[in-house]
Amino acid sequence: MSVPLSISEYVNGLREGNIAVLSKAITLIESKNTTHQALAQALIDAILPMTGNSVRVGITGVPGVGKSTFIEAFGMYLIGEGKKIAVLAIDPSSNISKGSILGDKTRMEQLSIQKNAFIRPSASGGSLGGLTWKTREATLLCEAAGFDTIIIETVGVGQSETEVSTICDFFLLLMLAGAGDELQGIKRGIMEMADGIAITKADGTNEQKAKSARAEYANALHFLPPHVSGWIPEVKVCSSLNNTGIPEIWQMIEKYVEHQQTKGYFSEKRNEQNNLAFKKILNEQLQQLLLQKPGLTTLIRELEEAVLQGKLSAYSAVKKITEKL
Ligand SMILES: Nc1nc2c(ncn2[C@@H]2O[C@H](COP(=O)(O)OP(=O)(O)OP(=O)(O)O)[C@@H](O)[C@H]2O)c(=O)[nH]1
Ligand SMILES: [Mg+2]
Structure with missing residues (x-):
């Protein structure tokens, strides 16, 4: 994507209903670049009241x-x-x-x-x-x-x-x-x-x-x-x-x-959805963090194989992983 705007440029553009800015903002949240992602999250936080x-x-x-x-x-x-x-x-x-x-x-x-x-x-x-x-x-x-x-x-x-x-x-x-x-x-x-x-x-x-x-x-x-x-x-x-x-x-x-x-269910449903998003993203991020631990991916693969071959129960295999954490 082209160079992102600043947060206040996005916010002001959105407030004015500027479609070009809206398009750019959506492109920003879709970007896989980590700098863009950080900016995207700051943008979402900034616009929440709107x-x-x-x-x-x-x-x-x-x-x-x-x-x-x-x-x-x-x-x-x-x-x-x-x-x-x-x-x-x-x-x-x-x-x-x-x-x-x-x-x-x-x-x-x-x-x-x-x-x-x-x-x-x-x-x-x-x-x-x-x-x-x-x-x-x-x-x-x-x-x-x-x-x-x-x-x-x-x-x-x-x-x-x-x-x-x-x-x-x-x-x-x-x-x-x-x-x-x-x-x-x-x-x-x-x-x-x-x-x-x-x-x-x-x-x-x-x-x-x-x-x-x-x-x-x-x-x-x-x-x-x-x-x-x-x-x-x-x-x-x-x-x-x-x-x-x-x-x-x-x-x-x-x-x-x-x-x-x-x-009262309208806002309740939205609150539940927010909560679900929170949990889903948290789980995903925790998992990513854990998998960064050296050797863990290999260990998981080995244990998975052991479970597949009937050498180990699913529970003991998971136990061996959690013991490492
Ligand atoms: N007779 C009739 N045909 C319709 C109507 N709405 C859609 N069609 C026809 O049905 C076909 C499929 O319509 P789409 O709107 O493309 O369907 P879609 O669900 O978006 O399809 P996908 O994008 O492939 O999932 C087209 O040939 C339309 O012309 C309708 O109200 N009456
Ligand atoms: Mg369609």
């Missing part, structure tokens, strides 16, 4: 379900409502494919040219806290820059779709009608995490199928454990192509936010 004033919506669904097209339609609707939208993505495959959301920017044709919209391709992972946590910091930067609705898109691959629920307020699951859960690769766990489901492509000959699917999913949700806050996830149908059902999805999210806020 963050938190947004609704963070996580969106997931299998490839082809219509995430990008939905975000285009949904984003345009929200902009019409006077909102400022930031679209971020968690895409573990983007290291290989060079970021599908880059292609997405062309699919989000209208949204990407709006002055009140900011679309950012996926971060490259590997550094502190991994992809999800980089996205979490990017969310904070967008909030500091005045974006009030943050959409975090995740591809239905690996763990990204469950992890996004640890950084968003509302977790929206997009589903296709008539594809069958098996086909959609939807794990039961994801349904349990969803705060709402939207059945996409409810248009043409698909409209009736989508409506029947809504009833089925609404019914299925009744058999899942209830959310701690007492929120009951809703199922909606929409067509991003025809722009139908889109306002209803936003209304569901607003209803959710109000529900959570009156019950």
Whole structure:
């Protein structure tokens, strides 16, 4: 990356809602250079008082379900409502494919040219806290820059779709009608995490199928454990192509936010997420520190082999390691 700005240049730029500065700040937090990382953490600390004033919506669904097209339609609707939208993505495959959301920017044709919209391709992972946590910091930067609705898109691959629920307020699951859960690769766990489901492509000959699917999913949700806050996830149908059902999805999210806020769960969930981030980063850093101890990596490899060959129990092997510390 080019030479970083100073902390006050970042902070002032963000406060003014300067998009170029926001982009640079996100590049800074993604940098693997240790000097940049230190600066990035100082920046995050500095902007913390400017963050938190947004609704963070996580969106997931299998490839082809219509995430990008939905975000285009949904984003345009929200902009019409006077909102400022930031679209971020968690895409573990983007290291290989060079970021599908880059292609997405062309699919989000209208949204990407709006002055009140900011679309950012996926971060490259590997550094502190991994992809999800980089996205979490990017969310904070967008909030500091005045974006009030943050959409975090995740591809239905690996763990990204469950992890996004640890950084968003509302977790929206997009589903296709008539594809069958098996086909959609939807794990039961994801349904349990969803705060709402939207059945996409409810248009043409698909409209009736989508409506029947809504009833089925609404019914299925009744058999899942209830959310701690007492929120009951809703199922909606929409067509991003025809722009139908889109306002209803936003209304569901607003209803959710109000529900959570009156019950005190809105901030509680964010506090828990903060706590989780703290623990996750702490564990990761402790592990890194420990592995710097001379000879430890070799010892671990040897003991792992011994366990594999049945020469040592897992417990005694670990004991031999902890004795060294
Ligand atoms: N009929 C209809 N087709 C749609 C609708 N939304 C999306 N599609 C089509 O479905 C296909 C996939 O849409 P995308 O928005 O690219 O889906 P995605 O979930 O972002 O896909 P990946 O990025 O590959 O994970 C495209 O050909 C879209 O034109 C809709 O509301 N109605
Ligand atoms: Mg897409």
